[in-house]
Amino acid sequence: MNESVLSAYGFQPKQVSLERIGTGLINHTWKVFLEDQVFILQKINEEVFSSPDDIAYNLSLVADYLKRSHPAYNFVAPVASQQGNSIVHKEGEGYYRLFPFVSGSHSKNTVETTCQAYEAARQFGKFTRLLSGFDAKQLRITIPSFHDLEFRYRDFTAALNRGSSTRIRESRELAHLLLSKSSIVERFKEIKNDPAFRIRVTHHDTKISNVLFDATGKGICVIDLDTLMPGYFISDLGDMMRTYLSPVSEEEKDTDNIVVRDDFYQAIVEGYLEEMKDELTDAEKGAFFYSGIFMTYMQALRFLTDYLQNDLYYQPSYPGHNLVRARNQCVLLQRMIEKEKVFSI
Template sequence: MSERTPTPGRELVAAFAIEGALLSCEPLKRGHIHDTFVASVETPAGPRRYVLQRINTHVFRDPGAVMDNLLRVTGHQRRALEREGAPDADRRALRVVPTRDGRAFQADEAGRPWRCFPFVEGTVSHERPAHAGQARAAALAFGRFARVLADLPPPPLHVTIPGFHDLAGRADALEASVRRDAAGRAGSVAREIDATRAWLERAAGFAGEAGLPRRPVHNDCKLNNLLFDAARDEALCVVDLDTVMEGCAAYDFGELVRTATCPGAEDERDLAGMRVLLPLHEALARGFLEGTGALLTAEERDSLGTAGARMALENAVRFLTDYLDGDVYFRVKGPSHNLDRHRAQLRLAELLHAERAALERHVRGAAR
């Protein structure tokens, strides 16, 4: 997916409950899925910035369900912050800016859904942790997020992406893409396909989820889905909440491990130079288990040691599937980008699996 959405103009901005004149609107260059912009507005109280985001309906087929979840989750977060007397609540939980007629999103002239949030000033995001303390702070924030949502009142959250972390389903989708060969690429990546099949067979021994509780989790706990206070380096606000729905705690911890313990990029091409930084994993384990507190069962804690390898493998499968389909899901920078991502993530799964004993030891130590 390489198409870009045109920059939103005054008419779209005016559809939201924002008082003031649009000064500028610039792309925010982050994320694989949505198109995001920062709008500067001259309000009666002075200049203010807002995030405008087009919901990708190829990925999220029901934007109404996405926004219903988001309103429920952020409202629950805010009530928890009020009970705790937390300072800067507006910087610790997202707030949806409604349209002028009270809806959660606005369709543009082409029917594309847009939503709006106040820009959280004085914050930064990180692709990877600069040190173990930052890794622990991130894991603590995501662990607390899961703990806060544990008492979210019924009904269950909408399923915004069916089968999102269904590894068996992802494997079936890969095989369907191999057979379909929509982009004519399958013959050139036969080695990668065979290697992925072998790892999927091997995963039966470490990626099982039978008997694990299903609970509201983020489902996409990358480090860059967390805003840090720019001055104090404090983890403030969990963002990108579109995938919040029922799942396993291991999905969240595993995605943190996948994205935070390897200094290489997600699309790293120097596979031989890739490595896992064990001190960062230990910090993640301590932060996540501190954040979740008494929430997790013994079985859930036991699943965390292999969670990183499981999530790296799942993403390797997804990237290879999208490559075979012609790059229709993830935004790419070139024709081999998804293939580069696949190779790097499969290599990371290998590295994390090789360190399984040490990673499980970290989790046991953090649980004491």
């Protein structure tokens, strides 16, 4: 890292020490130690976020609103540089931003208990609730069509026609399964045309690692707001279901290990409704089960599309990695669908 990045915040390189942290696939993150102070430094991945200034703009708007309307909320806002900027650009290095480290906090990479699932869902619900008076349409789009299922489905069908012929043959059975579930796309179209489904401030990346916990296991706040954009609540709730319900991740090769845990579903629902029960319309509450189907189906489409296109987006760690990921998500989708009569709110 260029020393000028640290100097932009008034830090002398000899005064600080850096520790690489996190398992994120998008941004690079370091813990910065300066005497008795600790910070978190992130480098933004410009291949994913083509306009980093839009991220800074969104965070500034939300930070100002929360400071005025809900000053008690622990919003982790970027630290201003010596020039007063919330994001620092260094030619040849990229875009960086610095955050204060929340004392006594920790994050988790996997959901181990129903209490953790409940706390995470409550924190994401609380964040959306506190911003219910904020006009989400003010936010800039940091990743175009990120959770647009129609767009992802069109990409998938195009890849079936123009992708690698060898890979198309290899994944024919999986592709047929996803094509047979196109009613999930039709339901999304209905939601987009239904005024009962509000456009809200949506996090769009609700994995457990984006929640800070205190020493007792209680949630403190949500973090990593690069994908903060206007959206539907099904994106946040659905991604929690996709990543919390199964004890194994999307990297699991043995599909026998992919199961859906009923008690974790109930924990997510209870935690989210603890904050959002008075905010959601009846129509939105009726889409709770669908939200998990929506996000899991979309992720299966994205993994298989990328595989057919010779791994342009998700970098593989071994041959066929994205095919394994797609198969994993298809199995999870099937397991979820089997639970439709069990899951209700």
